[in-house]
Amino acid sequence: MEQRRPGTTEGELLEVLSGYPLFRGVPRESLRALIHMGVERKCPAGRFLFLEGDPAEGVYLLLEGYVKVVQTDVSGQEVVAQVAGPGEPLGLIAMFADSPYPASAQAVSPARALWLPGEALRGFLLRHPEVALRLLRVLAERLHETHRRLLEVSILRVERRLARVLVRLASRLGQRTEEGIAVAMPLSREELAELCGTRLHTVSRLLNRWQRAGWVRLGRRRIVLREPHALVALAEELEPREPPLALTGRKVGEGKTVDDRRGTRPGRTG
Amino acid sequence: MIREDWSIEELLARYPRSREVLIRWGMWCPVCALAGLETLADAARVYGIDIETLIRELEEQEGGGSSR
Numbered sequence: 112m113e114q115r116r117p118g119t120t121e122g123e124l125l126e127v128l129s130g131y132p133l134f135r136g137v138p139r140e141s142l143r144a145l146i147h148m149g150v151e152r153k154c155p156a157g158r159f160l161f162l163e164g165d166p167a168e169g170v171y172l173l174l175e176g177y178v179k180v181v182q183t184d185v186s187g188q189e190v191v192a193q194v195a196g197p198g199e200p201l202g203l204i205a206m207f208a209d210s211p212y213p214a215s216a217q218a219v220s221p222a223r224a225l226w227l228p229g230e231a232l233r234g235f236l237l238r239h240p241e242v243a244l245r246l247l248r249v250l251a252e253r254l255h256e257t258h259r260r261l262l263e264v265s266i267l268r269v270e271r272r273l274a275r276v277l278v279r280l281a282s283r284l285g286q287r288t289e290e291g292i293a294v295a296m297p298l299s300r301e302e303l304a305e306l307c308g309t310r311l312h313t314v315s316r317l318l319n320r321w322q323r324a325g326w327v328r329l330g331r332r333r334i335v336l337r338e339p340h341a342l343v344a345l346a347e348e349l350e351p352r353e354p355p356l357a358l359t360g361r362k363v364g365e366g367k368t369v370d371d372r373r374g375t376r377p378g379r380t381g
Numbered sequence: 382m383i384r385e386d387w388s389i390e391e392l393l394a395r396y397p398r399s400r401e402v403l404i405r406w407g408m409w410c411p412v413c414a415l416a417g418l419e420t421l422a423d424a425a426r427v428y429g430i431d432i433e434t435l436i437r438e439l440e441e442q443e444g445g446g447s448s449r
Contacts, residue, residue, distance in 0.1 A: 282414040292418050339415050340427040349409050 121146055124225065127174055131198040133245050141239065148231035153223050154178075160201065160216040160224060167205030167212045169228045173197055176222030177284075179302060182214045191305040193253065194219075194298065196284045203250055206232065219298065264308040272307040273317055274346035277327075281336055290328065291337040299332055383439050385432050389416040389424060392439070402442045406430055 124146050128134050134142060151174075154160050160171055160178060173195055180193040180201065192214050195201055205212045206229045227235075236243040256279070263272045277294065285292040304314040318334075321327045326342060328335040336342055343349065383392065383399075389410045392399050400411045403424075410416055410424045425432040 278414050281418065285415075285418055287418050292415065339419060340413075340423075343409075343413055343415060347409075 119151060119223075124151070124174075128172075128225075133198065133200070133242060133249075137239055137242060141235070145227065145231065145235050146225070149225045149227045151223065151225055153221070154218040156218050156220050156222075158218055160218065160222070161212050163212055163215045165212050167202055167210065167229070169226050170203060170206050170232055171201040171216070171224040171226050173199050173201060174223045174225055176218055176220045177298075178216050178222055178224075179219050180214045180216050181305075189305060190308075191302055192257075194280065194284075194302075194306070200246065200249065203246060207250075219302070260308070269307065269309045269313055270317055271346055271348070272309065273303070273314060274342045276303065276307045277334065277336065278339070278343055278346050281339065285336070288335065291335045292339050293333065293335045295333065298334075383421070383436050383443075385422040385425070385436060386420050389413065389419055389421065392421055396439065396443050398442050399439050402435075402439050406435065406438075 121143065125139060125142055128142050128146065129137075129139065149172075152160070152171075154176075156176075161167070163182060175197055178195050178201060179191050180195065181189050181191050183189050195216075201216050201224070202212060204210075236246070259275075263275060267275075280294050280298070281292045284294060286295050287293075300314050300318070301311050303318075304311045307314070318327065318329055321342075322329050324341075326336070326338045328337055383396065387395075389403075393411060393416070403410050406428065408424060408428050408430075410419070413419065421435070422432055424430075425435050
């Protein structure tokens with residue numbers, strides 16, 4: 112892994128960090144000091160930023176690319192715990208728990224990160240408690256997502272789990288395009304299957320079905336949600352709400368459902 | 382003036398009372414995870430609602446009934 116990319120100036124890094132919600136309102140001098148204490152690292156696709164069990168001496172702030180956080184069981188089976196994109200920190204649990212990294216972080220596309228030594232970051236957080244609170248929020252959201260996934264793996268049908276994973280990825284990492292919401296990360300179908308706790312062939316079958324229905328367009332390690340609402344409705348099992356008579360002139364019960372308007376919903380998979 | 386190319390999130394941030402109108406129309410947009418990426422026009426299309434009518438109602442809710 113390379114360190115200190117010569118092409119990136121301190122000024123460029125300062126601009127990038129200033130744009131992250133995490134550092135909103137932090138004086139530029141403080142950010143500059145933090146950058147001085149950090150080390151910029153590049154990581155080619157497939158390589159690891161850190162490995163499970165490594166001593167955690169700092170936190171990575173992702174600047175470019177996407178990284179999956181994976182845990183491996185004794186049989187070698189890999190489980191994707193999280194996917195992170197630009198602006199997101201990695202290694203927080205280990206830093207705050209003062210323990211080795213509980214999982215490995217593998218780049219799924221060429222990635223660039225700013226490594227911040229734990230001591231330096233702790234000092235920075237004490238001087239800028241608003242950033243500490245935002246990091247707490249990041250951790251709380253990740254914990255919440257973990258709880259949701261536990262529930263989903265336990266009780267939800269796989270098609271709902273997959274729809275939820277796609278909607279969550281789109282809400283965090285998606286970009287609006289002419290065609291729909293593009294999940295602009297190089298996520299393989301295997302990785303999608305790992306994210307929703309199922310097998311590759313099940314994910315492929317569902318995605319192909321949704322593509323035939325016009326809900327998604329599958330690209331090479333890229334997915335465009337062409338009918339995001341259909342996926343949200345499936346993910347959350349939304350019941351169509353009836354608009355009041357005064358607004359539509361329709362009688363209650365006459366309102367079309369979302370599925371009616373879109374045609375038949377693609378078949379279910381258990 | 383409310384615009385059809387605003388995201389739902391932007392609409393709700395600028396005009397929080399819009400939530401009531403969307404819910405009255407039977408729309409789930411205020412609680413949608415993709416509210417930041419879907420526009421008012423997208424939502425109207427999905428729910429089969431005339432965008433002009435919807436925007437007029439949203440503007441009336443804000444009290445001005447401002448002309449578009």
